[in-house]
Amino acid sequence: QLQLQESGPGLVKPSETLSLTCTVSGGSMSSTNYYWGWIRQPPGKGLEWIGSIYYSGSTYYSPSLKSRVTISVDTSKNQFSLKLSSVTAADTAVYYCARRVVGFGSPIDYWGQGTLVTVSS
Amino acid sequence: DIQLTQSPSFLSASVGDRVTITCRASQGISSYLAWYQQKPGKAPKLLIYAASTLQSGVPSRFSGSASGTEFTLTISSLQPEDFATYYCQQLNSYPHTFGQGTKLEIK
Numbered sequence: 510q511l512q513l514q515e516s517g518p519g520l521v522k523p524s525e526t527l528s529l530t531c532t533v534s535g536g537s538m539s540s541t542n543y544y545w546g547w548i549r550q551p552p553g554k555g556l557e558w559i560g561s562i563y564y565s566g567s568t569y570y571s572p573s574l575k576s577r578v579t580i581s582v583d584t585s586k587n588q589f590s591l592k593l594s595s596v597t598a599a600d601t602a603v604y605y606c607a608r609r610v611v612g613f614g615s616p617i618d619y620w621g622q623g624t625l626v627t628v629s630s
Numbered sequence: 631d632i633q634l635t636q637s638p639s640f641l642s643a644s645v646g647d648r649v650t651i652t653c654r655a656s657q658g659i660s661s662y663l664a665w666y667q668q669k670p671g672k673a674p675k676l677l678i679y680a681a682s683t684l685q686s687g688v689p690s691r692f693s694g695s696a697s698g699t700e701f702t703l704t705i706s707s708l709q710p711e712d713f714a715t716y717y718c719q720q721l722n723s724y725p726h727t728f729g730q731g732t733k734l735e736i737k
Contacts (some may be wrong), residue, residue, distance in 0.1 A: 558675065
């Protein structure tokens with residue numbers, strides 16, 4: 510059974526960089542069949558798509574976050590990562606990592622449990 | 631970006647009721663729309679993809695349909711475990727935007 514697990518600091522100071530890692534178990538990230546991505550959800554609010562990456566390193570980012578976001582992959586560790594720079598309180602959210610099957614229109618079929626990141630001094 | 635507008639934002643219903651949630655896209659997205667269910671403190675769960683295809687393991691009381699840029703999620707007979715928040719997501723083009731959510735509450 511595939512599992513995704515987010516890890517990283519739960520508290521980040523304003524203007525600093527948020528860094529999270531998603532570890533994938535029960536399957537290989539080197540497969541050509543999947544995209545790996547990040548979605549966030551501010552407390553009490555809706556879901557926001559951040560971006561995704563293919564095992565080859567090709568990335569797709571939300572235009573609203575593109576200037577601050579970097580998603581990278583390390584297939585040797587079966588992990589992928591999110592970096593969000595110059596954070597503010599508006600970046601406080603539960604961050605989910607997720608998997609999407611390759612194929613036009615394919616949905617997210619696996620999600621991590623999510624990790625809360627608070628931006629505060 | 632493609633905008634998705636869900637209606638209603640809040641819905642109060644009783645066990646056994648039939649309910650419908652609508653998701654309207656700001657432009658054509660073919661049938662590339664998914665529906666997710668989210669319960670408090672949990673990650674979303676995929677219910678339906680390609681507008682009307684039921685994900686494996688999802689009860690048949692859930693169904694989806696599409697007409698142009700309007701998509702609907704229907705629950706034929708509400709069960710206690712269905713009270714949750716529902717989101718649509720378009721997968722036609724990046725960014726893969728979500729609707730704002732519909733919270734389904736017990737009447």
